[in-house]
Amino acid sequence: MSKCGRKKYIKTNLRQMTMETIESQQDGSITDSVAESESAHMQTQTGQNSIPTLAQVSVAGSGTGRGSPAVTLVQLPSGQTVHVQGVIQTPQPSVIHSSQIQTVQVATIAETDESAESEGVIDSHKRREILSRRPSYRKILNELSSDVHGVPKIEEEKSEEEGTPPNIATMAVPTSIYQTSTGQYTATGDMPTYQIRAPTTALPQGVVMAASPGSLHSPQQLAEEATRKRELRLMKNREAAKECRRRKKEYVKCLESRVAVLEVQNKKLIEELETLKDICSPKTD
C-alpha cells in the first residue's frame, strides 16, 4: 500500500479504530485516573457490601422493578437483618449512544469502501453523505452533559459583548468523572475551568478591511476584495478546523472515561452476581 493509500486507509477507519481502542481497554487494563478513582470508590462500596457467611436471604418486594436498585434482605448469622442494595441501577443515558449510530455508519462505510474501487465516484459521494450527516461533537457532548451530570459541557464561544475578554473563551475541560453509587456521574474534584485562547478574530497581516462593495470601482479593487475575502475565509476555517479537532479529542476522551467507568461497574456487577449465587445456591448437606 502506498503511503497516501495507507493514510487514506487509516483515516477512513479512524473512528472504527478509536472504538476498537476503547474496546481493547476493557480487557482489564485500566490506566485512566478516572478508573482508578472509580476503582477506589468501588472498593469502599465492596467493603460495605462484603457479606460474611450468610444464613438466609430474602428479596424484598420493593425496588426490584425496572429502574430502581433491588434491595435484598440479608439475615446475618447473628440474627441481624440488613438491607443490601444491589448495584443494578437505573438505565442511564450512555455516553456512547450517539456513537452507536456512528458505529453502524462506520460499518456501512467499510462496506462502501470495499465496493468503492469498483463503483467509483458515486459511492464516494454516498460515503461522504453518510459521514457528514452526524451531529457535531459540541452537540453530542452538550447533550451528554444535560443527560449525565458531571460530563463537561463545551461552552459556546462567547462574544465580546457577553463580557468575556476578547479571544479568551472560558471552557470546561473534561475532568475525572465517575459513577457514584446512586448512578450519577460526578467530577472527582472541582471542575477546573481553563482559559483557552479562542480563535483569533484578528485579521492576518496585510489583510485590510475593504470598503463597502459599493465603493469598489476598478477590477483591481474587486480582485483585492476577493482575495481579502478568501484569506478571511481561509483563516476562519483554519481556526474552525483546530477547534473541531480539539472537540473531537475531547469527545474521544469522554468516551474513554465512560468506558473505564462502565468497565468497573461491570466488574462490580459480576462480583455481586457471584456473591448472590453463592448465597442462593442450595446447600448440599
Place this chain on the structure above:
DNA sequence: GCCCCAGCTCGTCAATATTC
C-alpha cells in the same frame, strides 16, 4: 548519516448543518 516507514499535525476543500 541516510533511507524508509508509521504516526501525527496542520491547512485546505467541499459538503452539510445550523443560524439568522
Place this chain on the structure above:
DNA sequence: GAATATTGACGAGCTGGGGC
C-alpha cells in the same frame, strides 16, 4: 435563502524509530 459553522477527506510536512 444567504451567511456562517461544522466536520470528513485529502495532501503536505514533520518527527521518531529501526534497518543499513
